[in-house]
Amino acid sequence: MSPCLSFEDLNGASEAGFAALLDGVYEHSPWVAQGAAQARPFRSLAQLKLALADVVSQAGREAQLLLIRAHPELAGKAMAQQTLTAESSSEQERAGLGHCTPEELARIQSLNQAYNEKFGWPFILAVRGPRGIGLRRRDIIDTLARRLQAQPEQELAECLRQIHRIAELRLNDKFGVEPTLGQQVWDWAEELASHTDAEFRPLGQLTVTYLSEAHQTAMRRLQWWMAQECGFDEVNIDAVGNVVGVYHGSSPKAKRLLTGSHYDTVRNAGRYDGRLGIFTAMAAVRELHRAGRRLPFGIELVAFAEEEGQRYPATFLAASALTGQFDTAWLEQTDDQGISMRSAMQAAGLPGTLEAIQALRREPGQYLGFVEVHIEQGPVLNELNLPLGIVSSINGSLRYCGVIQGQAAHAGTTPMNRRRDAAAAVAELILYVEQRASATAASAGTVGTVGMLQVPAGSINVVPGRCQFSLDLRATSNAARDALDADVRQALADICQRRGLQHSLELTMSASAAPSDAAWQARWEQAVSGLGLPLHRMPSGAGHDAMKLHERMPQAMLFVRGGNEGISHNPLETVSSDDAQLAVQALQSLLEHMSKETAA
Ligand code: GLV
Ligand code: MN
Ligand code: MN
Numbered sequence: 001m002s003p004c005l006s007f008e009d010l011n012g013a014s015e016a017g018f019a020a021l022l023d024g025v026y027e028h029s030p031w032v033a034q035g036a037a038q039a040r041p042f043r044s045l046a047q048l049k050l051a052l053a054d055v056v057s058q059a060g061r062e063a064q065l066l067l068i069r070a071h072p073e074l075a076g077k078a079m080a081q082q083t084l085t086a087e088s089s090s091e092q093e094r095a096g097l098g099h100c101t102p103e104e105l106a107r108i109q110s111l112n113q114a115y116n117e118k119f120g121w122p123f124i125l126a127v128r129g130p131r132g133i134g135l136r137r138r139d140i141i142d143t144l145a146r147r148l149q150a151q152p153e154q155e156l157a158e159c160l161r162q163i164h165r166i167a168e169l170r171l172n173d174k175f176g177v178e179p180t181l182g183q184q185v186w187d188w189a190e191e192l193a194s195h196t197d198a199e200f201r202p203l204g205q206l207t208v209t210y211l212s213e214a215h216q217t218a219m220r221r222l223q224w225w226m227a228q229e230c231g232f233d234e235v236n237i238d239a240v241g242n243v244v245g246v247y248h249g250s251s252p253k254a255k256r257l258l259t260g261s262h263y264d265t266v267r268n269a270g271r272y273d274g275r276l277g278i279f280t281a282m283a284a285v286r287e288l289h290r291a292g293r294r295l296p297f298g299i300e301l302v303a304f305a306e307e308e309g310q311r312y313p314a315t316f317l318a319a320s321a322l323t324g325q326f327d328t329a330w331l332e333q334t335d336d337q338g339i340s341m342r343s344a345m346q347a348a349g350l351p352g353t354l355e356a357i358q359a360l361r362r363e364p365g366q367y368l369g370f371v372e373v374h375i376e377q378g379p380v381l382n383e384l385n386l387p388l389g390i391v392s393s394i395n396g397s398l399r400y401c402g403v404i405q406g407q408a409a410h411a412g413t414t415p416m417n418r419r420r421d422a423a424a425a426v427a428e429l430i431l432y433v434e435q436r437a438s439a440t441a442a443s444a445g446t447v448g449t450v451g452m453l454q455v456p457a458g459s460i461n462v463v464p465g466r467c468q469f470s471l472d473l474r475a476t477s478n479a480a481r482d483a484l485d486a487d488v489r490q491a492l493a494d495i496c497q498r499r500g501l502q503h504s505l506e507l508t509m510s511a512s513a514a515p516s517d518a519a520w521q522a523r524w525e526q527a528v529s530g531l532g533l534p535l536h537r538m539p540s541g542a543g544h545d546a547m548k549l550h551e552r553m554p555q556a557m558l559f560v561r562g563g564n565e566g567i568s569h570n571p572l573e574t575v576s577s578d579d580a581q582l583a584v585q586a587l588q589s590l591l592e593h594m595s596k597e598t599a600a
Helices: 008-013 015-021 028-037 045-059 062-069 086-094 102-119 137-147 152-175 180-192 215-227 277-292 318-322 329-332 341-347 354-360 380-384 423-437 477-497 518-530 545-549 575-599
Strands: 234-237 243-247 258-262 298-304 367-375 388-394 396-405 447-449 465-474 504-509 537-541 554-559
Touching: 008 015, 015 028, 028 045, 045 062, 045 152, 045 329, 062 152, 086 152, 102 137, 102 152, 152 554, 180 277, 180 575, 215 234, 215 243, 215 277, 215 298, 243 277, 258 277, 258 545, 258 575, 277 298, 277 367, 277 575, 298 318, 329 341, 354 518, 367 518, 367 545, 367 575, 380 388, 388 447, 396 423, 396 477, 423 447, 423 465, 423 477, 465 477, 477 504, 518 554, 518 575, 537 554, 545 554, 554 575
Parallel strands: 258 298, 258 367, 367 554, 388 537
Antiparallel strands: 234 243, 243 298, 388 554, 396 465, 396 504, 447 465
16 A cells, blocks of 8 residues: 655645646546645645635636546446546445446436436536445435436536545545544434434434424433543533533633534434534544543533424524523423423423523523534535635524414305405415515525415315414524514515405514624634635524524634535535534634633
8 A cells, every 4th residue: 555645745746746646636637736736835635625626616617527527427338347547446336336236227327328418428426425435326326316407507516516525535545534533423413313203204304303202312312422422521411401511621610611503403304404513512522531631611512402493483492591581481382283392391301390491591601602513504615615614693583473364265156356365365475575585685685484384274175264374584684684574574464454364473583693703703713724724704594503692602603514505404415524524623723722712
């Protein structure tokens, strides 16, 4: 085996020598490495990977197409004739493409042909996958079928990102580097995702709603990992189901840094939303524990039990308990089955009393602040080829449950001009929300969504007499959010008046926009720069536990790139073990800097 490549070799080589050392990283395309030689010296793999990706981004469409076409077809002729490069051959082999059944091979070949006809280039997929160990053949086929439906520009960009991922894995091999912390994070996420609510199990979907059986299993699993694998000094389940791990500082009385994210999920979710922020902190504490190190401050990791507002509309109930804002009325809310939150808590062995929940309130003076690592859940970092982003603020949001009451009537006999159709009114409202939020989207980041719509006991031949709906409104500032809110509520009133309908709207969540604390944001920036990466500051369109903690203490978040065009709240959500590794390293670096600051 040849010795591993080092930065010393790369930085010290001639331009031709540099390209030769990186031979094979970009398939049959030495120009990529040649183009990056100018950007030396390199001091981290993340920096080198980005410099290579930048060369491709700047090369123009013709060169990009040549790069894509330099790749062999998956399970294609070159594999059969054994003319693949050594790298491609080992990658395709690892993904088991050499052992396809005749049916699988036929399916891949017909998809490859349709793909080539549609796009004019071969399908590119990093078949070693986000963990680097090889995708399953079924996943490869499903991905090929899915991406065949994409628009050409979107697909070209995705092929280039897959090429960068292939290059990343080849570079890791050349450097003899394995992202072991990121792999651990990835493996924890994979295992936790095996617990899903009973009705979603047969569908193969991940759904973990507040205090379901799967939620309680996930809770205990997290508790076990924190206590047994990561070396937290104390790990408790609190009165709302949060898993709270404390790793003491040099003195158990020292102030603490609060961190964490949520482990509940939306329906048919991805594996990293929320959970990534728990696992990155677990990995960082595990490393401190293994090294027998104590920092001048304690680390309190909270795996929040609820952030998604799926079973009960009490969104952020877990973080609200810590900020002393748990609403008394929430305990009486009921789920779809009529089970109250109080009963659900008691069935899960939690006290289900307000006193126990109020006791969870944290004293801000005992904390340095709150930091949260989270998957970006959008396309921005992915498009920029950046693994990490700095959150500058979290958008403010409002959520409502609404009902429009009209009159149920015969679908065949009720004239169109005499109807009081509740669903048609909600449909009109949806279109208004879409148009109004779009109008100020560019200036104020406004978004509006009706994600739930139901005609209770509706029938095919009955004009809807009642329609229930949800409303989710967000913007970068409270002022813009409130202006959107006022307009939407006015539109609802106007629509109902014109159509002769009644309506009610119950506010179920209000979260203020949460700008990051300047000092904590600067600490994340220092950590990201330390990894050799440029800073990309961005607002968060998604809500996070940090926006609740924001009301009591300084907070700042770090975003991690999601693959598959950054899609989230979707099973396609994905994070590579390399990006997870960088997230853990950024957190470790933030802890180190904070130690120095605290000691000084
Ligand atoms: C949380 O996932 C949100 O809805 O932003
Ligand atoms: Mn979410
Ligand atoms: Mn989340």
